[in-house]
Amino acid sequence: MIDTTSAPLTGPQGPKPRKPFSRRNIFLYGTLITIALFYALPLYVMFVTSLKGMPEIRLGNVFSPPLEVTFQPWVKAWSEACTGLTCNGLSTGFWNSVQITIPSVILSIIIASVNGYALSNWKFKGADAFFTILIFGAFIPYQVMLYPIVIMLREVGLYGSLGGLVLVHTVFGMPILTLLFRNYFTSLPEELFKAARVDGAGFWAIYAKVMVPMSLPIFTVAVILQVTGIWNDFLFGVVYTSPDNYPMTVSLNNIVNSTQGVKEYNVNMAATILTGLVPLSIYFVSGRLFVRGIAAGAVKG
């Protein structure tokens, strides 16, 4: 055996000691705390205001917690607030948004993932040109397309309907999602694709049985991107649908900007938080999935 004992060590050894209040730490944490407050404070104000009654709000203590907690503003925002002529609150808009978001997200992700897979693995003729055009599409300002799409939708009879808006969202999600999926699939080992071909799997079998099971992380990213993007969309919603089909963001705007009566700040705050709740919960739910997905994807071929 080799002798492993030795004389006691002198001089620096083990972990290097660090001062808790070094200038670096003060600067670092100071910046982080300031930025966190900057973002958290408005949220706090919104939340406390939504729980106050109007008389209390008129006192003007914006930062103080509610003296008397009331959920009336939330109920009103959800089901009674008036948007123009009707007084159904946000609920109609919410269900419209659900009906817009779910099919748009599913459709756009399925199509874009197949696109990305075809572009990265089956290098068909003209694939590069197709990809360039698609990427170029990502940089065209939406405003340029607004009116031509109105005409196109009108011609196919989808103008003003939920289906039309779903179509628009699906199409506009295409460039960025295809790029996302293509880059992810390109990063997967090419030999897996070759092995699957030798094993006799065709285009769809390789997609469904080999590629998709390995792609949970990128699907999660795509879902987050699409749900938040489509849920928060205002422009397309207001342009391409009729008042019956307005998504939640448009309803929110109509409630907050309604000119009749007094401004009910508590109702407005509650309505705003309600509208933001879906993207927020998506982050919470899929954030954890995302981490798990990455861990599962870390398995090397």
Added chain:
Amino acid sequence: MQNSVEIKNLDLQFGAVKVLQNLNLEIGKGEFLVLLGSSGCGKSTLLNCIAGLLDVSGGQIHINDRNVTWAEPSDRGIGMVFQSYALYPQMTVEGNLSFGLKNAKLPKPEIAKRIKHASEVLQIEPLLKRKPAALSGGQRQRVAIGRALVRDVDVFLFDEPLSNLDAKLRADLRVEIKRLHHKLQNTMIYVTHDQIEAMTLADRIAIMRGGQIMQLGSPDEIYGQPINKYVADFIGSPSMNFLEGNIKNGTFEMGELSIPLDGYEFGDTGAATEGAATMGIRPEHVVTGELVESTPFQVDVEVNLIEPTGSDTLVDCEVAGHHFRVRMDGQSRVSVGEKLRLGFAPARASLFDAKTELRL
């Protein structure tokens, strides 16, 4: 002997880059052919062409007397094993093995039978329910071989299957692949960088360079009668010593030294050629000590450097101004600066034309 794989006038180019040029190769039934060459010479490309994973730019590929140039990879009767294993990470070992069979719509009992057989042959039965992530490198590669095995194909293609493994495991699996070949007796085409793998496994070795086959022959031929200086230099470790000089009247003259060429078999003409030439002599063919007396050519040198490797000791010295290495037994005691008498038999050397670098 019937041919299993025939490659006729194969061309392959990526855009303007010609990777394979007019390549012809015939591989017999049950033969173990090793493709050996430096990085980027087109070995993987050739293998991918045979597998049908790349569309060829010209020429034909026949497998079992069937023209498969346009056939799908799965219809060619080949199985392929990749360097990175390429196991489907989300499927179990069993799922990996059965994937190809399910795609071929084989009946369930048949699939089960084949998996059982393959896992017995490769000794992976206890692993069937595991995911690839829970396997060691050697086990993964065995599963990858199993995936080719279950498909019951005639031709196995290996693309550097062992190069991700550590040295000891590589040696073990090498033996296992050799045993597998003895047992199955199917055609194997095997790409490697590793000379030892090539020498031990191959029935024939094809040395590739720049998309062409330089020499095709048994390991003995490749080692003993390299067709040109490149092959001579490429094969063997430590590599061959080269001495430059002139051939005149049946002797190789190099400054003051002259080496008689009695016993050297000249190719083509059979007669001694004259003119500038390079002599190649392998470090392991140089003798020292008492044996020197029996060799036709002897020379005194001074030891410049020694590299003990355990089993052998490599000695660096100079012969007529050329760097020269000698392989001695690991037990021999030499030290730097010592004088040493070397001898070798020109019959075991190789002579190359100085200009064309072809074997004389």
